[in-house]
Amino acid sequence: MKELLNINKDLCLTFGPSGYEDLVSAKIKDLITPYALENSELYFDKVGNLYYHIPKENAPSLMINAHMDEVGFMATSINSDGSISFGTVGGFDTIILPSKKVICENGLKGVILSKPVHLLSRSQRKKPIDVDDLVIDIGAESKEEAEKLISLGDYFAFDLPYVEFGEGQICSKALDDRLGCAIMVKLIMDIKEQKIDIPYDLYFAFTCREEVGYSSCFGAAERIKPNYAIVIESKAVSDLYGVEEEKHVAQLGKGGVISFADCGAILDRDLVKHIISLCEKGNVKYQMNRSVSGGNDSSNIQRSAGGAKVALISAPSRYIHSSSNVIHKTDMESIYKALYGVLTDKNPLK
């Protein structure tokens, strides 16, 4: 499992807000290439999605999907003092933005400045900071200097360390959804190394732009037209001290979260039950999603082409869409094992 964690760390620390997935996809391609089977196909489509296909005739098609992009920022104007105003790429709880470290696509480091608390009125202190009041400071001292280094539309992402802490927790940016990508890469490696005979016409799809809503995954599903799809994601949970248990959604360390429905899709009951039964059989930890919340690419795949049967399995994640997502590594391992179970199943779905 150490390998899975190393891949995850490597991918989490790669720069890749929505629309700028190239570095992530290149890294994934490099990781997969040595493990590509002779009869397999490894290719990009015209919008940047990366596919790894292991064909099998007369077998149902199965698409396994994770998105490569992360939430981030885009430079929207360069100010007279050399600071950079920005817009958000993807859904943020903007309360987590002030004072975070960021890095530009060109490698320049910066910090998000906010007005000192001393200079705020009592009522201002109770209001969350508006994104328009925040700027990125890279140390440039004039508009002219900043313009030489930063162009409008340049991307920024969080720049914080990847930390393993506590009793198996991981704190990082971009765990949503590099952890899904990492699990897929590990499965691809296993298939080659363990010579696994997959009972499906199998596609791994690493897709773009999930975080901004108009996801490239839709096109990926149109291309593959899978019979079945399993989406690997991270799930926002609130299993904090003091929050009533029924509001937790799910809990860290208790396995992958299997959903029957979320705000985007009612997932395929038979496929979901199939995955659950394999987890039970293989003694793989899982937990059921206890809320109908959030949305992801599962709905895009379900509604693509002639429709597909889709399931969703997610790693419970605290402080999602921030610089500091927190997951438990055993949950990643459980999801990996659940999918391993599906791919090595002796009685596959028809």
Added chain:
Amino acid sequence: MENIKQRLRALCEIPSVSGHESSYFDEILKVLTKEEKGSLDEIRTDSFGNLILVKKSNKENAPALMLDAHLDIIGFMVTEICDGGFLKIISIGGLDTRVLPATHVYVNGKEKIFGVITSTPPHLRKGDSQVPSVEDLMVDTGYSKEKLQELVSVGDTISFSPMFTPLLNNYVSGIGLDDKACVCAILDFITKVDKNSLEYDVYGVLSAQEETGKWGPARVAFNLDPDVAIITDVNFAKQKGVSENESIECGKGPSVDISSLCNRKLTKNIIRLFKENNLDHQIICEPGRTGTNNDAVSVSGQGIRTAILSVPLKSMHTPSEVVKLDDIKTLSKAFELIATSKEAL
């Protein structure tokens, strides 16, 4: 400049949260080389938690010049160890709760423990206010309660993860640059200056508990009764949302603060000295209270003549304060100018 940057980085790594300064004296002194320590006449501490570095003039009956920068930084204290590895906390010093969620911290327990400040999802926040109070926030350590009880005690401090980051043009971002920037300038000056050139006995005071009430250096001033005390702290730098009349500018040198609570003649003298020597400096006016150690020191004992020099700093009291190293270097030069000039005081 590299020297100053490395020293500042080392200082920022030391989690000297208010009230706990004396636990870190050894670490602070490790920032100095053996030769630098050897160049001092005395290193002493007091019962309040101030650290005092002394370098005396070779001249007889030289007046005493006290330079003050506070060693303490804002942070938190553990108030309760909860199920699931969460710690309830209170703030130490004036924290901006709008900038805290999802911030990396270290709990200074039996060992240093990483944690993340919790961020309650929007749908679970109470009332109209979207900004949490410190009571709503916790530190997520990832440990079980049982394990955490072995590692952490109620009353342990918590500090922001340092994450010292160099930016362009000699700017750096980090935690506790308020007031480690000025601590760094004092260390730079006092270790480098030649005793023979000193007109005054210099007392570099790295003082305690500025952030929680400006208590420290007044104790030193009481015991020492210096002829003059120069208080050095950070002041608001120009940045988005901060108006010109409440700020100074990064890169233009330290500011001389003009305030009713500073000695007017001393302040004028210092400005004249800087002008005569073409030292970069700026002026900021603080008509009443200054919010620095100055106010308490000025009324210490039978009264002390004080002046304030400030380093411009952006985003004060956040985990990403920003300062320009040139200003620290200029402050160190300002100390040298004052301490070696007969007419300065």
